[in-house]
Amino acid sequence: MTNIGPDVQVAAGTVATTPPTDPPEPAADVPGAPAGRPRAAWRMLLPSMTPWLATGLVLVAVIVVFGVVGPYLVGDPDAISDTGLSGPSAEHWLGTTQTGQDVLAQLAHATRGSLQIGLMVGVLATVLSAFFGIYGAYLGGFADEAFSLLSNVFLVIPGLPLVIVISGFVPRESRGLWTIAVVLALTSWAASARVLRAQTLSVRSRDYVAASRLSGEKPWRVIGVEILPNLLPVLASQFVYAVIAAILGEAGLSFLGLGASNSSTLGTMLFYAQNGFALPLGAWWWFVPPGLVIALFGMGLSLINFSIDEIINPRLKNARTARRRAKAARRRERRSATGTDGTAGTASTAQEVAR
Amino acid sequence: MTSVHVTDLTKDYTLRSGLRRTRLRAVDRVSFDLVPRRTVALVGESGSGKSTIAKLLTRMEKPTSGRIDVQLDDRTPVMGSVYQRHVQMVFQDPFASLNPFHTIEHHVARPLRIHHRTHDAASTHARVVEMLQRVNLEPAEQIALRRPHELSGGQRQRVAIARALAPGAQVLIADEPVSMLDVSIRLGVLNLLGRLQREDNLAVLYITHDLATARHFSDEILVLYRGRVVERGPADAVILDPHHDYTKLLALAAPDPERVGSVGGTRRGAARELPARDGIDNSVCYDHDLGDWVHVDDRERARA
Amino acid sequence: MTTLTAPDARTTPTRRPVLTVRDLTVVYDVEEPVTAVADASLDLGRGEILGLAGESGCGKTTLAYAINRLHQPPARIASGSVVFHDRDGGDVDLLALDDEPLRRFRWSQLSMVFQGAMNSLNPVRTIGAQLDDTLRAHTRMPRRERRERSAEVLTRVGVDVARLRSYPHELSGGMRQRVMIAMAMLLEPQIMIMDEPTTALDVVVQREILREIVRLRDELDFAVVFITHDLPLLLEISDRIAVMLAGRIVELDTAEQLHRSPAHPYTRRLLGSFPSLSGDRGSFIRDGGGPTAHDAGPETGTDAAEEDRA
Numbered sequence: 011m012t013n014i015g016p017d018v019q020v021a022a023g024t025v026a027t028t029p030p031t032d033p034p035e036p037a038a039d040v041p042g043a044p045a046g047r048p049r050a051a052w053r054m055l056l057p058s059m060t061p062w063l064a065t066g067l068v069l070v071a072v073i074v075v076f077g078v079v080g081p082y083l084v085g086d087p088d089a090i091s092d093t094g095l096s097g098p099s100a101e102h103w104l105g106t107t108q109t110g111q112d113v114l115a116q117l118a119h120a121t122r123g124s125l126q127i128g129l130m131v132g133v134l135a136t137v138l139s140a141f142f143g144i145y146g147a148y149l150g151g152f153a154d155e156a157f158s159l160l161s162n163v164f165l166v167i168p169g170l171p172l173v174i175v176i177s178g179f180v181p182r183e184s185r186g187l188w189t190i191a192v193v194l195a196l197t198s199w200a201a202s203a204r205v206l207r208a209q210t211l212s213v214r215s216r217d218y219v220a221a222s223r224l225s226g227e228k229p230w231r232v233i234g235v236e237i238l239p240n241l242l243p244v245l246a247s248q249f250v251y252a253v254i255a256a257i258l259g260e261a262g263l264s265f266l267g268l269g270a271s272n273s274s275t276l277g278t279m280l281f282y283a284q285n286g287f288a289l290p291l292g293a294w295w296w297f298v299p300p301g302l303v304i305a306l307f308g309m310g311l312s313l314i315n316f317s318i319d320e321i322i323n324p325r326l327k328n329a330r331t332a333r334r335r336a337k338a339a340r341r342r343e344r345r346s347a348t349g350t351d352g353t354a355g356t357a358s359t360a361q362e363v364a365r
Numbered sequence: 366m367t368s369v370h371v372t373d374l375t376k377d378y379t380l381r382s383g384l385r386r387t388r389l390r391a392v393d394r395v396s397f398d399l400v401p402r403r404t405v406a407l408v409g410e411s412g413s414g415k416s417t418i419a420k421l422l423t424r425m426e427k428p429t430s431g432r433i434d435v436q437l438d439d440r441t442p443v444m445g446s447v448y449q450r451h452v453q454m455v456f457q458d459p460f461a462s463l464n465p466f467h468t469i470e471h472h473v474a475r476p477l478r479i480h481h482r483t484h485d486a487a488s489t490h491a492r493v494v495e496m497l498q499r500v501n502l503e504p505a506e507q508i509a510l511r512r513p514h515e516l517s518g519g520q521r522q523r524v525a526i527a528r529a530l531a532p533g534a535q536v537l538i539a540d541e542p543v544s545m546l547d548v549s550i551r552l553g554v555l556n557l558l559g560r561l562q563r564e565d566n567l568a569v570l571y572i573t574h575d576l577a578t579a580r581h582f583s584d585e586i587l588v589l590y591r592g593r594v595v596e597r598g599p600a601d602a603v604i605l606d607p608h609h610d611y612t613k614l615l616a617l618a619a620p621d622p623e624r625v626g627s628v629g630g631t632r633r634g635a636a637r638e639l640p641a642r643d644g645i646d647n648s649v650c651y652d653h654d655l656g657d658w659v660h661v662d663d664r665e666r667a668r669a
Numbered sequence: 670m671t672t673l674t675a676p677d678a679r680t681t682p683t684r685r686p687v688l689t690v691r692d693l694t695v696v697y698d699v700e701e702p703v704t705a706v707a708d709a710s711l712d713l714g715r716g717e718i719l720g721l722a723g724e725s726g727c728g729k730t731t732l733a734y735a736i737n738r739l740h741q742p743p744a745r746i747a748s749g750s751v752v753f754h755d756r757d758g759g760d761v762d763l764l765a766l767d768d769e770p771l772r773r774f775r776w777s778q779l780s781m782v783f784q785g786a787m788n789s790l791n792p793v794r795t796i797g798a799q800l801d802d803t804l805r806a807h808t809r810m811p812r813r814e815r816r817e818r819s820a821e822v823l824t825r826v827g828v829d830v831a832r833l834r835s836y837p838h839e840l841s842g843g844m845r846q847r848v849m850i851a852m853a854m855l856l857e858p859q860i861m862i863m864d865e866p867t868t869a870l871d872v873v874v875q876r877e878i879l880r881e882i883v884r885l886r887d888e889l890d891f892a893v894v895f896i897t898h899d900l901p902l903l904l905e906i907s908d909r910i911a912v913m914l915a916g917r918i919v920e921l922d923t924a925e926q927l928h929r930s931p932a933h934p935y936t937r938r939l940l941g942s943f944p945s946l947s948g949d950r951g952s953f954i955r956d957g958g959g960p961t962a963h964d965a966g967p968e969t970g971t972d973a974a975e976e977d978r979a
Contacts, residue, residue: 217456217457217458218461218463218464219464220425220456221456221528222464222475223425224425224453224454225453225475225476225528225531226449226479226480227475227479236466239464239467338698338742410872547724547725548898548942548943549724549938549942551942552941552942577943577944577945577946578944580946581944604946614873615873617876618872618876619872619946620901620904621946639876639877639880
């Protein structure tokens with residue numbers, strides 16, 4: 011089957027009317043061409059700003075500022091006055107409790123307490139999960155199996171009941187903020203450790219880790235300098251998650267009366283509001299503010315977490331930018347519809363076609 | 366100068382499926398020598414054991430049996446951490462072998478610092494720039510500050526080569542160093558390796574599935590099939606005058622426009638029949654230097 | 670640019686074309702729009718194997734996708750025409766088709782084998798079920814006929830019929846790729862576009878599959894657009910070859926002519942990049958010294974557009 015006739019040798023000026031370019035230059039208008047200036051590494055780890063992220067950051071920032079600065083601006087939260095259980099007024103912006111304490115002052119101190127416990131547990135749980143997850147996965151073999159087993163055991167231990175048992179077991183006098191933090195951290199690291207282990211296993215098998223080991227890096231440097239930076243988004247996400255869980259967990263404990271004895275948190279506030287019959291008495295200003303702060307803080311952190319997820323899983327981000335671009339492309343095609351009729355982009359994947 | 370003597374290298378993997386364990390012999394009694402200024406090519410398909418040999422040579426895996434002796438000119442054996450300095454590797458995928466988090470400078474500077482080739486920040490930086498210039502990465506000062514994703518595949522592979530040479534490597538394992546690169550830049554990278562080999566008196570092991578580059582870039586070729594060497598000898602002899610059925614099969618399957626021209630007609634080139642793979646025996650090896658067949662067990666017996 | 674007015678055996682197929690592409694331009698609407706394919710024109714003859722050669726980011730895949738209108742936003746066909754000439758004489762303007770006719774057209778007249786397609790089989794369904802799905806989506810065949818047809822195409826590509834009951838993981842890479850080709854042949858299309866169908870495979874398997882493609886083409890007379898960066902391979906199997914560089918077709922010629930006397934410098938450069946297996950050692954090999962032309966040349970292929978899609 012020769013499709014080519016004998017006259018193929020005709021040396022007509024056939025194709026290629028482009029001026030020959032040798033060596034060929036890449037298209038000049040290629041975006042993302044290497045920039046002259048180096049970009050800082052941490053920039054790659056930052057999520058891109060979206061309305062959701064902005065909302066989350068504002069919520070968290072406002073609550074953190076309130077918790078850090080607030081206690082200095084308000085009066086003594088324990089000061090008892092004779093105006094018990096009064097609604098919001100010019101004197102007491104958020105009203106008073108049954109015993110006449112200022113709710114705003116209490117809220118400021120309670121927010122600080124809750125943030126403290128959230129931070130402590132967040133750090134502790136992240137350190138624990140990083141150690142058992144990353145180190146185990148890096149070592150592999152028996153250590154990995156052992157660490158895996160340990161985190162699996164901790165994973166199946168029901169968290170809250172255990173916390174209740176431990177908290178109940180420790181005498182009330184010695185049940186400080188640290189005790190509660192440690193208890194909460196011990197029951198919450200395991201899930202993160204498993205996530206980190208999976209991620210580490212994936213990073214560890216990449217060639218650049220092998221290459222750095224080959225060039226003689228010590229194990230701790232391989233983990234700390236080569237692997238860990240690539241896990242930072244995951245770690246951040248796990249940290250944020252741990253903080254949310256800790257604040258909620260502590261609130262739950264305190265509400266049950268098993269919280270730290272020497273501190274005031276949003277949970278203890280709710281505990282006292284419950285004991286003071288705030289709900290039956292209709293004193294909404296007593297229990298709504300702490301509840302709202304917990305809810306908003308949790309929401310803010312979750313919103314931040316969604317953005318971090320986009321770094322961990324770029325596909326989420328691509329889906330978002332693709333949606334945006336598709337919209338823009340449709341707009342443009344509608345505008346130019348007069349020129350080329352019916353070239354509307356149909357988004358269809360290979361799979362769809364095959365079906 | 367450093368040379369490597371590999372004797373009867375064998376590697377078994379244990380495959381576990383449920384309670385059943387099966388042993389898979391990935392590399393079976395492979396022997397060869399790497400000497401300065403010479404390139405040995407390991408040719409084979411995926412699963413032939415060529416990458417396992419790379420892992421064994423770089424000590425990423427331990428051999429089941431056999432020896433890898435690395436020695437200096439005066440026959441001093443090279444061992445321990447010095448081994449790592451002498452034997453370095455260039456990986457196949459330049460997109461995976463550089464850490465996306467770190468700058469190019471980091472990748473080249475670390476081996477310099479680890480192996481005490483430089484002692485302070487200024488001399489390290491100067492050395493990094495020098496290394497980058499050696500692999501034709503210009504402007505080196507600026508490239509040193511970039512991150513892998515800002516470089517093209519060919520540039521990344523050059524960085525990988527600079528990193529491998531940074532500790533002062535004398536033996537270079539190149540595991541498919543150009544198969545992931547665009548065709549028009551492959552020769553550039555291979556020629557670069559050739560130049561560095563001459564300049565530094567490197568002993569090079571070139572692992573590839575591409576017969577054509579193996580022929581042109583190496584002095585000796587070892588054809589691997591299912592873990593065993595089935596043909597060995599000078600590069601041209603192995604490719605132009607293959608004896609073993611498997612080598613013939615490989616040579617016949619590889620695209621070769623020259624041969625098409627001689628057959629006369631493009632279509633016929635594609636449709637050429639291949640011998641069946643079923644009957645291929647990997648227990649015998651044709652050695653072009655001996656000019657004779659060697660049975661894998663004979664050699665064993667002869668040594669014992 | 671490559672509008673070919675004078676009929677010329679080297680640039681147009683000798684038989685009536687099955688597909689005509691004229692001045693096709695594809696633009697990626699990103700922040701700074703990128704022209705991924707610029708004024709591409711080519712004719713695909715009935716039963717012809719047309720090679721499309723080029724390096725990563727040259728726009729060859731984008732062109733193939735655009736022909737089938739499989740391109741996804743932000744890619745957009747800015748201008749040009751793609752006309753399909755049916756076996757029974759009718760012409761179809763592919764760019765004007767509505768969604769439903771387009772869906773029916775794809776796969777039944779023009780099918781594709783994608784890059785790494787062998788990994789796109791559904792791992793939890795048997796080969797037979799997946800072939801059956803395609804048939805069911807495009808035809809009204811009764812169940813038994815569908816099964817017979819599935820068995821027939823599988824035999825054609827050299828896979829045992831018993832494999833209909835196998836799951837993808839039970840097949841080797843080469844086998845899976847054959848199954849993908851079988852799937853593309855299922856509805857007897859007049860055109861098959863193959864995007865690097867053998868790149869991930871070992872040489873021997875690659876050769877077997879190529880032989881299969883050429884044989885099937887001889888038997889069934891469909892046209893093939895074969896996309897790859899491997900020019901020596903194209904020289905062996907194609908009738909004509911189009912070389913793409915930075916979105917443009919810079920040379921389009923018969924395989925023989927292209928091999929013997931390439932016109933465009935880039936084609937020469939590409940040809941020179943492949944050391945010949947049995948021929949002389951090229952001068953480029955081991956010439957040592959300083960950087961060679963290849964060494965210093967800037968590398969094409971940072972086409973953000975293609976990366977975007979990947």
